[in-house]
Amino acid sequence: MSDNSKHSQADEQLHWLVRPATIRKLWIGFSVVLALTVVAQSVIYVKGYFGIDAWFGFGAVYGFASCLLMVLVAKVLGVVLKRPGDYYQEPGATHSTNDSKRVVEESVDGT
């Protein structure tokens, strides 16, 4: 099957999307787009509803800052809330890996 040969080639040689060179280009491209969205505000008028949200680059700063805050809050809460994956399992019960059994049972389609 041609699929198999394609797979083995892909395995030997990294997929183009995950080559370090591509990733570097993606970062550069992404940075340019980010800069453009901020710079564009000098041309396009962003209507502010409450004063501060009309500031130059407010969306960018607010988006980044609120994400930073949410990730940090999640991190701190995680210290308190995180438990091992089998936390709720009865001590005696066998570990059932969710879906693997079902897939074996149900792989009936021929595509």
Add this chain to the structure above:
Amino acid sequence: MGLETLSPALILLLAAVLIGLLRGHARTAVVLLAPLLTLWAVWQVPDGVQGTVKFLSYYIEPVEGSPLRRLFATVFAIMVFVGGLYAYRVARWYELSAAFAYASGAVGVCFAGDLITLFLYWELMALFSTVVVWCGGTPAARAAGIRYAIMHLLGGVILKVGIEGVVVGTGSIQVQPMLAHDFSTWMILIGILINAAAPPVSAWLADAYPESSPTGSVFLSAFTTKTAVLALILLFPGEPVLIGVGLFMVMYGIIYALLENDARRILAYSIVNQVGFMVCAVGIGTQMALNGAAAHAFAHIIYKALLFMSAGVVIYRTGKSKCTDLGGLFRTMPLTTACGIIGALAISSFPLTSGFTTKSMISQAAVDESLVVVYMLLTAASAGVFLHAGIKFPWFVFFQRDSGLRPKDAPWNMGLAMVLFAGLCIVLGVFPELLYSLLPYPVEYVPYTAGKVLFYLQLLLFSGLAFFVLLPLMKRTETISLDTDWLWRRAGPALLRLAEKGLAIMGAVIDRLRLRSQQLAQRLATRYLGQPHTADSKERGVFARSWPIGTTALWIAGLLSAYVLLYYL
């Protein structure tokens, strides 16, 4: 009783029965045609109450039409069709049958003109959604299904208490706007909010949905919470409590999704997050806000089902659902990856997707009412949605690192279902008027202004930057996160065990005391009431023994003086 009092929901209920009876192509035909027939029937329902039926001593209104009701019924019918297409080759017949009965309950609620009809369809949903959870088929699914059933039956009881109270208090069983101002209306509100996965019981959703089968979770994601949103719009528009509840749900969904490792559980938490937007909008309660809630529910059902479908394909093909086990699947699953990304962009309300044209209405409603804090929090949450669902889900499932998995792409029917919904996400994003014309109130809102698009692009793209900058902080761990369900899954049983132990200790103490007092009484009896063994060595009861003369004389003297005393009293 005329034909007009028959709800379109009955078509799906009949189909659910037929799915059980038929086999092969006939069953497939029912699965695919019944939702389309329902869709047609939904659009045949005119506005207003379509006749009454006497039930017990009440006149109930099984079918009442309005643009809002038709809108929700429409998206439910579309959902059943595409969900059926997605599921019919893989799902067991009983799962399909239960899913159709479940959807029938949802469509029934849409057209319920009175509280009694609403309650009946509500319970139909609770029963058959539990069956869908059980169809996960694992011990974990069985346990989660039982917890799910308990939660929803409890919610049903609370709702029923509220309905009884309102019916007794006002004498009306009409579905009409009210505010939570007394016990009964609070009970109704709480009963509905339990189905909306509101705090403090949001945990049932992320507990149950990810345990169902890959196909079951697609159906589950659509109906229960959105029916609750519809019920809130019909019964509690402008209820101020809902703004706070909605904002809490929005933030809760983001934080928990950020902590989560299981792909479907991430999506489950983001349902809570998205329903939070709608609940908040219902709380704002203006025409713009209610339009926004309805439109967002419509768009949400489609892109959320799409996300669950892409996750479902991954689980179906690999048997894995944890981010720590997945990654790099884009190589062999391009279609699933593309559809997952479109769903993820839509949920993040990226311009040109359905999320942008609907969710921004809710923000606009907050602006119109000058709710600065609400607007700012919703905007922050929009950034957070991109973080937890928009990037995190596709990144950890399809990209991230190479997990070595090379599964095949989706089977054709699953692929077609995903393409249909992905197409709808984009069509509704590019031509929002299609949806706006179906909304309950006239829409003057213009989603695409250059300034608004630029603002959202800044907001979303910089949250994307935040994701990749903070990636080291978001390393996946094989953990779950505690939620309020800890109270009844851990603390409750632990308390019970403690109480059991306490009672056992008390029982032992009482036993010992009893034994001691018995021995003491025995000794006293032996000492003062004579020996148990008399001359013939046979054991006798206390009063049958031979007593010392002195004791007998004392008893007689005591009894006689008591008699004399009583005689003179």
